[in-house]
Amino acid sequence: MPSPMINVFQPSLGEEELAAVGEVFASCWIGRGPRVDAFESGFAEHIGVPRNQVTSMNSCTEATFLAMELLGVGPGDEVVLPTVTFVGTANAVASRGARPVFCDVDPRTLNAGVADVRSRLTARTKAVLLLHYGGHPGEIARIADLCRERGIGLIEDAANAQASSVEGRACGTFGDIGVWSFDHGKIAVAVDGAIMYTKDPELAARAAKLAYLGMEQATGYGEAMRTHTRWWDFEVSSFSRRSIMNDVLAAIGVVQLGKLKGFVARRREITARYDENLRGVAGLVPRPVLPAGHESSYYLYWVQMDAGIRDVVARDLYDRGIYTTFRYPLLHKVKAYGGDAHLPSAERAAAATLCLPLHQALGPDEVDFVSAALAEAVTSRTAAIA
Template sequence: MINLHQPDLGQAELAAVAEVFADSWAGHGPRTQAFEAKFAEHLGVDADHLVFLNSATAALFLSCELLGLTAGDEVVLPSNSFVAAANAIVRNGGQPVFCDVDPRTLNPTPEDVAKVLTRRTKAVVVLHYGGAPGEVAGISELCRERGVVLVEDAACAVSSDVNGRACGTFGDLGVWSFDAMKILVTADGGMLYARNLEHARRARRLAYHGLEKASGFAAARESARWWEVDLQETGHRFIGNDLAAALGTVQLRRLPDFVHRRRAIAAQYDQLLSGVPGVTLPPALPDGHVSSHYFYWVRVDAEIRNQVAVQLLERGVFTSFRYPPLHKVPLYRSNAILPATEHASRSTLLLPLHQGLDDHEVRTVADEFRKAVEYHLS
């Protein structure tokens, strides 16, 4: 089976894990802090503004907690988002309000967001679809003008930027995912960025039970009663650990090569699938935009999309679609009219894209996809 996503883990990662084992400490510790510092360099921000967590979902939940949502507060987000974003909003007392997207990029535009802003809007959550930055700069400006907090869901955009500015740092809060299907993998893990330093400090506290500081070995160097706790507020246990951070540090070193390969695969698909009748390819990136190339998506006639996916699966090629529109999910069903989102959900298909694909596999995917489309259109 040619997988849709697949991590790239090797001897360097094994060696890093072995060092953690040798040190007899796999929990939150110095490697976690080192990974935060390295990722901060990657983004071009200060490490004090970053917190390594056990998932991007945890980062979204903390982001919504930092918003201080109350009953009646609305949070705008594109309907073609993962369920974690809507869950975080609702669990923290807010009301998700869904906006549409550009029909070609599948990212929301400032106009899409502006249409659903109200006086009750507390925040906007934007997703960088497939790693493409979208109009994040314009949405950031809109949010500043309206006095609305911007949260960037950069789960797919670990190496995406606009004119050299990293996605995830345009907003007030940003999150990245390092789960087993992402480009940079820590098995499970995520990062939270907070522009406001006090928000970053509070997020760190909330991520570890609400404690101002730990009561373990490090505290013993500072106090004769290091076992006592300084509890500021109730919190969670969302912290990352040194085992995951060791993987992340190695993966971060390899990230430029990962993205280079993914970019080459996307270019191959562009060439191999150009001119196939009934198929629309992803739009070219605007000048100054850099994508992590997490997804490669194609559009076909909605009447044959599912049959094409089934035929590809039978031929050993796994495809999928992200993301089923949230305004159609029973829990979040709404009367929102979002034509671009709904059309995308019926006609879009993700082709395999990961740095482990070789050129022969890429050609196989393109050939099988082309044959499936031609068969079902005939």
């Protein structure tokens, strides 16, 4: 058994990131400053949008909460979202007094399709909040068209999709708002933090104010000091929270952004090696193939098997030093949200799906070890129930 445990997620951090943080320490300015500006500018260039439509925040969850406010979601409204998604998205909806309405997903890709979304729309639907599962874009272009036709807001949770695209267009830019995570478990990391893209420039300017206590003029580093005599004065346009990023995290993020292309290329290689190793294993359903024109970030690698053996296979792998998981537990089963939907495809998929280790630090021997252990566990467990 290898030691230590082979992780599902693992950041790739080193001397360059340490040096960048050291520069921030030496500057004696560790709050929001020039590194945050550089991080926002770099990500805007990465996704191909104007700089003034991008704002960094302290977490993707906070960005999702803020997105609800920007789109005016409130009591009596409904927001449609896939049941296979992160709990923070449903919390963001419920926190506004609105109702999360969970839709089904494709049983193989675990992405909500346009038909799944359409089936849950009502006269009360204010917005759709869509996840790109595992980095796969899914039917985002068609769902964006549907939302425009119905006059419904579209928020893209692109936490899994830092480098995903459709026909060259970045995931996260199809809807009204896109949010990306840079926490410790993502591909490029900043330890924590997020980016929000807002299609409407006026709404983007409001997002930046809301992220910093609703202040019309932000005191401290930046434009205020360059253009105002009394740069410490401000007005408040809303009673908002403090959701901003800082230069320590942003310095790490800037270095990681520079490595993102290489990280994704390495994850693509690992995915191809898993594909080759697991091809033809009886009882194992391989990952879904991407449609033409779709590019993935390769955030998750998942396989499917008989639901009767999935949990014991996961335990077999854990006992051999391999950590696996299922992302994400079904939210329509969570009592707090008051859901009573029956979503058969998602329920079947959740019982049969297992996410394997996938991060750019995995070596070929580790990928082969995981593959062989999985094949052995699935084969032996399948035979036991035959």
